[in-house]
Amino acid sequence: MVVAVALLFAFGLLAVIKYSDFAITNFNRVFSTGFKSPSFVLPLGLSFFTFQAVSYVIDVYQGKCSAETNYFKMLLFVSFFPQIMQGPIGRYDHFVEGGLFSEHKWDLKRTQFGIQRIGWGLFKKLVLADRAGVVVSTVTANVAAYGGFTNVITLLMYSIQLYMDFSGGIDIVIGAAQIFGVTMDENFRQPYFSKSIGEFWRRWHITLGAWMKDYIFYPFSLTKAMNNLGKWGRKHFGKHFGTVIPICIANLLIFFIVGVWHGAEWRYICYGVYNGMIIAVSAALKPYFKKGLEVCHIDAKGKFWSVVSIIRTFILVNIGWIFDICAGGMGDCVTFFKGLFSNYSLEQLSTGYITSFGLAMYDYAILVAGCLVVLLVSVLKERGIVIREALGTKPLVVRWAVYYMVFACILVLGYIGKSGGFMYALF
Template sequence: MELYSLNFVLFLAALAVTYFGVGRILGRGQWVVLLAGSLCFYCLMGGLPTLWLVIATAAVTWAAGLALARLDAECRDRRKAAPDRAAKKEIKARFARLRRVVLLAALACCLGALGYLKYWNVILWQAGAAPSPSSLGLVLPLGISFYTFQAVGYLLDCYNGRVEAERSLPRYLLFVSYFPQLIQGPINRWADLAPQLLGRNRADWDRARRALLLFLFGAMKKYAVANVLSGRIDAIFSSVDAGMPGSVVVLGILLYSAQQYADFSGGIDMVLAASELLGVRMAPNFKRPYFAVSLADFWRRWHVSLGAWMRDYVFYPFALTRPMKALGRWSGERLGRHLGRTLPACCANVLVFLIVGVWHGAEVHYVAWGLYNGLVIAAADLFSPAFARMRTTLGADSHPRLWRVWATLRTFLVVNLGWYFDRIYDFGNSLTCLRATFLNFAPQLMKPTLAELFGPKAAGPLGVSYIAIIGCVAIFAVSLVEERGHDVRELVLSRGLLVRTCAYVALLFLIASSYAFSIGGAGGFMYANF
């Protein structure tokens, strides 16, 4: 059952009717319906054999959270009864060690299972112990990275005293297994999501209309852009060799930048809409990333929940370690205040993006992609005073709009250079394509490639280019309006019946028309296997 299938629409409708119907009778107890629906959804999507891992991950982190709460309570009681300050200090140190043991044991279980299932196949394959990653028979459970990170985030919040441990395992299991977030995020926080899941929600017609419009817009992204472009991008990069012209590589990368954004953000729009229909608002995971003015700004807009997770649970804890503080003091004394302040952050950024790269996959090209992003952001921080002087010299402050356009185009170029390591599934081929881009561009060869991939012979008499172009223009227009601070859904729904009907019909037309031009079928979401 896929998000864009009729089965999902019927499932969501039946769940909503049951959820709100039971809510009128049980009140706050309606969360039980969400739990049952979420577990059924995972069985239908990922299969019953992998459901145990979701439950096990929830059980381990729930039990560890309770253990931390009990250790905290016992520590407070014993310190109150301690005769002097030295005894209190010794009790605090002993319980701190116990808390670390509980935390590390739970993290080892959750992250160990994630690492084994996600990377063991690839490690053995690259070591020559298996003919292919799939030959070992290990199947990656649906959405394992997302629900594992969410559960680990809850546990770390309990450890740091940000949230109180939940005493009910079924309630906590709903937080981990809530079905809209399972496929590809977003990675939610307990403090934000739990009150909505466990509270009482009522049916609301205006909310349903907003959800429907968002769902159709997300489906349009997936169908009319991502699916239409997917097979054509595969055709470009299916046989990379030294003679491949750089113009064709650039075409493939530009198409991939549109496909990946449409696929990922389209899926997120659909799950946000499904959740909004039920009265549960999850945080947006994309904030118009291609309008970013720097690579750091791009990553604050792209996969927002993963970036926030890495910031809170990796970046700050690492940057505030004793070695990093010592590095900051040493560099500040010898190299100046700026480097003393930025060097620890630069090291933390490189570590974060190395982890993000490995999170995408254990292959070398993903590691290179992560390091590329981390090193570019670190370099931008290190040389920020020089860049600020350059901006002043060029008079950017007197032409802010022109400078913003330039910064946006520059960032788009930097991001797309990174996609070479993300989309081209071999590090050597990534370097080959980069070399061709700069040394063998051959622009005259782009036109025949465009005709082959998008012309009438490839896509029928109407030509697939119209569908993809209209979809991209619609995405750009909506993003531009939202970037200026407007709520597009509110603008559409506040208009008359004719405008609303035209919006719905246009989206449905693009979705339906794209079926004829999708090479190789619809295909699942790119991030569903993470």
């Protein structure tokens, strides 16, 4: 009973503050009423610390961790300042293991690593994300005026902006926590190397995906209703579909919630459903895809199909970004999507045209060079090479040359003073 009240209070508070305006607006639209929406000041990081607090309540109830009796420690867990704006969404036991409540003696190596991580995050945010965002904001301010290559370039720029902004912010968070002697969960693992949408969500915003899996997917998919549905499916459609149907429904539910979590707008809900549908269809048709590859004599684990899968997934991810990129609502989303299939012109690739969005050619050169650096680091990480540790074995002169180069790039090339803040801080 206590757990139910705690969950109802946490989610109720989140729903009232974040979603009441959306609910009342749509109610008025459907029933032609005139109810006024309440006005709330949205607390910073509301969704993040709500999910974090809920995970603690459930974990204590299930016996996964002991209840905290010190109110100040509990407050510190929920509101640890580096991660309150954009995560990662921490678990209580992970924070304890990560040293949140331990004695934090100053450590030179830990401080060096933390500053390095912060520097890397600032490079991604200020040099790359904010620069790419100039093109995105210019085009999305008047979606109907563009199309063709312009929309393709804008989507690519947004994929750069969002990843560099979010992962760069997480780098800063983890680096700051490391300086204080706290180890936090990683939130990204080279997501653009994913070979499927399902894998993408296991690499992108990892802590949100893990939260959804542990607290919604498993409890829902293991309910009596889902078990009965699985039995019915096996009886009427065979073993595969009997197993997959409950999983597909659970995935659709999860990604509907993911969409709602991102924001109280129909475009976010569509974004979640879009991802859920792709994962559900992929799971349902997996045997047929496998059979198709065998018929075509394509090695599913070979390099060729791996590259094709990565490119295919990247395209699907970018189509999903359309719901995120068009702040004007679903109408702009539809217009932008239609623009991907019309109004193509070679003039859109000319120097004069692409520099009309607020960036000079040297800005595009910086973006390309910076993205290649991030790509190289990502490839090395994918192969298990930790750059910071490898750099630590180099001579002092080499290490400091790299440090100065990174911070010089931030100061000289960064969009300092022009940043619009971190994108995920809005959630």
